[in-house]
Amino acid sequence: SRVALPQVVRASQQCASRTLYQASSISVDAATCSTSMAHGVVVPHGGASMRGARARCHAAQSDVYDAQAKVGVVIVDHGSRKKDSNDMLVHFGLLYQQVTGAHNVHIAHMELTEPTIAQAIGKCVAGGATTVVIAPYFLSRGRHIQEDIPKLVAEAQPSHPGVRCIIAEPIGIDSLMAQIIHNRVESALAKERVGAN
Structure with a gap:
């Protein structure tokens, strides 16, 4: 049946x-960040502070999933x-x-x-x-x-x-x-x- x-x-x-x-009101700019399959992290394309940009991308991505919990x-x-x-x-x-x-x-x-x-x-x-x-x-x-x-x-x-x-x-x-x-x-x-x- x-x-x-x-x-x-x-x-x-x-x-x-x-x-x-x-x-979510928070989004990650696709032109700024790309996903690294090898490391499972969001990697920014260039920029003066690679570490800072990576941290901002991680924070933004985390906020998106917190909002989508x-x-x-x-x-x-x-x-x-x-x-x-x-x-x-x-x-x-x-x-x-x-x-x-x-x-x-x-x-x-x-x-x-x-x-x-x-x-x-x-x-x-x-x-x-x-x-x-x-x-x-x-x-x-x-x-x-x-x-x-x-x-x-x-x-x-x-x-x-x-x-x-x-x-x-x-x-x-x-x-x-x-x-x-x-x-x-x-x-x-x-x-x-x-x-x-």
Whole structure:
């Protein structure tokens, strides 16, 4: 039977991003700051005082998330019976927190193991969230994205009246993904060359 999806909103990555990072009078100028994936910090482009500028960027980013403390993020993948596979999502969740500065972030598995989506939503709410963004760690809009995850979110929501759940789009086609695949191709070729010598 079909489950009604009250208050469950599918949002594009752009809309979810606006929900998460805006709605605050404080913003970080994209022309002044850039995110360093290597160190998980906001790094300013030049300037007389690099340390001071970095501190100001960190402070601004922190203020944005303090203002958005009522927003929780659940990063959900399929789930596996293999611990190593599930541990990858744990590490990604920590990386997401490090890079973005978000605090109320929890991981979930759609099936096969815990934490479940319902458990992760509960943790976000316990952390003060009144809006929870469920971010699928999936590439495409298959059945899990269109049916299974919305159903699980809808089943969990009655336990948290007044809490709004937003389902973000999956990773999809993105130039960042193209670069990652290119890096993997280059790495494979480099290993092949080393093995041939």
